[in-house]
Amino acid sequence: MAGIAAPRGSKSLWGLSNPGGPQSLAFCHPDSPKLPVFTPTLPKFPWILGSLQPQESPDSPKLWVFVPKLWVFTPQTLFFCPQTLCFPPQPLSSPSAPQDEEFYLVKWRGYPSSSNTWEPRRNLRCRGLLRQLHQDLARAPGGGGSVRPGPQGLPPRVSSYLVQKAEQRRALRRWELHLNSTRSHRGRIVVENEVDLHGPPRDFVYVNEYKVGAGVALSPVAAGCECQDCLSEASGGCCCPGASRNKFAYNEAGQVRIRAGLPIYECNSRCRCGAECPNRVVQKGIRYDLCIFRTADGRGWGVRTLQRIRKNSFVMEYVGEIITSEEAERRGQVYDRQGATYLFDLDYVEDVYTVDAAHYGNISHFVNHSCDPNLQVYNVFIENLDERLPRIALFATRPIRAGEELTFDYNMHVDPVDAESTRMDSNFGLAGGGLGGSPRSRGRIECKCGAAACRKYLF
Template identity: 70%
Template sequence: MAENLKGCSVPCKLSLDQLQTRCRQEKVSCKLLGVSKNNINDYEVEYLCDYKRMKVSPSRVLKSTQTLKAVEFYLVKWKDYPESENTWEPRRNLKCVKLLRQFQEDLEAELRRRRKRAGGARLDPGVASSLVQRARQRQRLQRWEALLNATRNHKGRIFVRNDADLDGPPRDFTYINNYKTGDGIALTEVAVGCECQDCLGAPAGGCCAGASLHRFAYNERGQVRLRAGLPIYECNSRCRCAADCPNRVVQRGIQYDLCIFKTHDGRGWGVRTMEHIRKNCFVMEYVGEIITTEEAERRGHIYDRQGATYLFDLDYVEDVYTVDAAHYGNISHFVNHSCNPNLQVYNVFIDNLDERLPRIAFFSTRPIRAGEELTFDYKMQIDPVDAESTKMDSNFSLAGLTGSPKKRLRVECKCGVESCRKYLF
């Protein structure tokens, strides 16, 4: 029987970190796991829970002639061990410089919030409890950040920060990169593509935009040169041009590092850029589940009772479909409203040319500094151009609505700009 099992293997249910911990628990050295006699007694600090300062003797045997020395101790939560195994450790035993710095920053922030001064041999129990909650929250957000970056298919990285409260990741939200179609809705693939050798310099037949009787959308730096309201027709999977074609901008996805952060003024989550963005550059798409307007009407009533909705009408030629980003979406799900926004909406067509189902792309309206919040106008409406228009659905809001779509209560705007209209709806 044994000879039949040669070459067989099964996946281990433990991670490498858990295997290292098990080796240290059992006092077993393992070269492959990096556990040796020199570090077998080293354990990883997960986070710090509390702090105290005590006077202790510098030697094991306390003599009356010896001077007591003040020593700092930290209550340590050890990775892969239950909280019942937490231990007080002197500062000299801890090599986790980053966690020590983070603990100090959290402590100072919590004392400022409580309007208390630092000092004393022990922390107030309420302060210590808040520090533990903050450490646990940071872990949840770090896991969510890792999940978002493992899911994304675009170059731009996603960061997550929350210094405003103790909220963790939003519940019941799944990150997606492309439209998710609802029941009975299908995206038809384009049948033809361009034959261009140089889509920008020598477009054959006007390239994809010209074939659709429209203008080429981008300049040589990939900046949109059409006014809002005009459609963008990019090269598609049937075109002969390469992936670096200047008429392939939106389809390359998000190029900038962006940060999902919790606002301090009651606007919930927001998004800020970690990099400088030039004017007229593509930033992100609005992605979600495509549903019919009838289904959107039904969901709208439910979302109103919950206090928020993420419905965006695709009414480029007719009001047939809606994008719902409440539970399925990308980073645009978290972008806030502003009456003076730095993002503008464009309708884009690539592999699907059904004018009832455009892709919704956000382009910068001006240069945007690194660290600046990204916003767009939830009531954005563009004057029709040759019977073409792009309009934000009046149901769309992150601030929360009540009542039926035909009878809404006025919602106060919190964008804070000088030109604020004071109300979203």
Template identity: 70%
Template sequence: MLDVTHYIECAAHFFFFFFSSFSSGCSVECLSTESHLQELSRLEHVCCAALGVNRKNICNFEVEYLCDYKRVQEEELYLVKWKGYSDSECSWEPRRHLRCFNLLRQFHRDLERELLRKKVVARCPRTLDSSLSHYVVLKAKQRQWLRLWEQHLNSKRAHPGLITVENEVDLEGPPKDFVYINEYRVGEGVTITKSAVGCKCRDCFTDERGCCPGGFQHKFAYNEEGQVKVKPGFPIYECNSLCRCGPSCPNRVVQKGIQYNFCIFRTPDGRGWGVRTLEKIRKNSFVMEYVGEIITSDEAERRGQIYDRQGATYLFDLDYIEDVYTVDAAHYGNISHFVNHSCKPNLQVYNVFIDNQDERLPRIAFFSTRTIRTGEELTFDYRMQVDPVDVESTKMDTNFGLAGLTGSPKKRRRVECKCGTNSCRKYLF
């Protein structure tokens, strides 16, 4: 029989070899994770330098979450779920043995909120009834799922802005069947043709006529700070991959992606998930794109009827020139998937053209309508319209039309608006 100490040391060195080989381009399969080997090492009281297990920390076990609480005389005891061990191996531990201060604080915060919801006067009872202990366990597991989802979202994003996830409202976990993407996914029957020309400017900001906007008889969209200066309804033509200018060109804003850190959070008023900014956003700044699967309007009509029965929809008409294509962000999308409606929004829609010049397939960009404070929720108007008086009298701009959800209002069931603003229209449709 293989000696346990020898096994751990061999496995640790194999684990170290696996990661060093992986970094050099060679990889082999490792059957044990580092954390599993650390737990096995501590269980067998074996020190291993390769795993970072020594005499000082050999008796340290990681708390995964806290399951229950009781006070015996004046001593506080917690039922601990240990990381890497089954539920049957949970153990009661005195508080003085626990160094998981954040988990302890979170446990009592969850407990106090549930007691408040149940209108229980006692701040912290001597023992928890089964419903309370069940709740704190579900909350701890939900927090784990949300952290994993947060890590997954950040591993998929191709933009600088970080994503955090928070739910302090209910037990809802990550949405099912949602795939994070960074650019349009092309659906059946849709073809995107790349631009065949690029500008030759040495300085795009000063050579407005010779740059991409001027080539399409439109104004340069940004000022020196990268803020949009054209009115809603005017198209934005950015420099593309064929242009001579580099990535620092002032006419490359939307294509640089999301620059701000955002939090996907659970709203407390029944609006589901929402998005708030973790940084101050200046007025007229690019915030995010609305991306999803590009489908034909016929397919959008079919899906819209299904989404209506489900009580939600993420269909956005690309009706800048004509109503031919729609963006469906129900299953494929970015953080804009979670942005809620408001009748008084802080985001405004602009049509943007970069590598694709097909006027039927603009990219949908959200810019801030005002300064947005740190912690403020981001919103846009699902029925946003542009005042034709303020729009240039060209074919493209006067037909900007409705930048909202697809489908005829007569065919859609009425959906109550919950934005809560003074100017609320009461219904989305």
């Protein structure tokens, strides 16, 4: 393949970003008529292609990638853009090419492998793709530039890692597309894993609202308010919060202004006010772009925000399958053995129902615990006013920077005075020891939040 000219009419190379974002591979693509073509003297055909036999078709889906002191085997079909990388182990004989210049074997988009060309790095603009390959090599077991090249290529575990990494990225990209096609909220979801080879979770279904389990019945709201302007008329007791003898929860910017522990009553489908009513916040869903990412400290998946979030703003709702407390007790024993914590007791007034987000849930399924969280739980009532079945909303406790991980306290406490005034329990949260109307005996789970005031155990 050495010395093959660029395809007819080719132009300079640039990186055409793939919709997958930085975690996906980009296409390389010809674009400008002034492409300098180099014809370096490279090792002979069998050495470049390793075990690829000469009688195999040039369009074979197998390609060898040569890196300093490393060989990498990659099945071409696993990549959005099957680029291969070549760093010649000896000075190039081409007088126009600098000594030890890095060359890349490029698979041109829309052309067969027989049209592959060797291009110097300065002709390429796929910065993210190149950086990604170097990162993968550094993380590969036995990689990092310590293995010298040979006719047999890289150690099998290094090659296997790179192939698995390519498969993983494609799987995560498909999952990301599925999540974004399933979500009903405005905020976009991005998925990243640059830590290990874990792919999308199995047996998890993304839902946008509660899934009602056996033995649970939701009663639709029977009445709504007649307000023309809910914010200005709230003091008169006309709006939904006033009708339930509670405070108006939001300011004009939609930020919560009541203390944690007090309930939020939003306007519902029977109210006269429209969609722009300031008392419709949680029901509008997630409006921030969020990223599901793999943590590097052993906490599994986590969630971080891709946008700045103002203090007291609604971030997300905790949804899952609503089950009875009896069913929760049975499932809890199973989850305890797995070290999982997905059961959220709905013990606003009494411990009757639980939200199980283990198999059905939204992005909150991946939010980690912290003893110093940046999210706070509020009980919200909208289309169902049964106090045993509140919706669980998470609001920002402080300004949150873009790129910061989102967390909430799995073992939350509220002011006992507020709890008494609203008839709710002062202890509530994910099901653990001492939570809810009927305390459950749970194994202690070690906390890995790393906060300065960490309690060392979740429960």
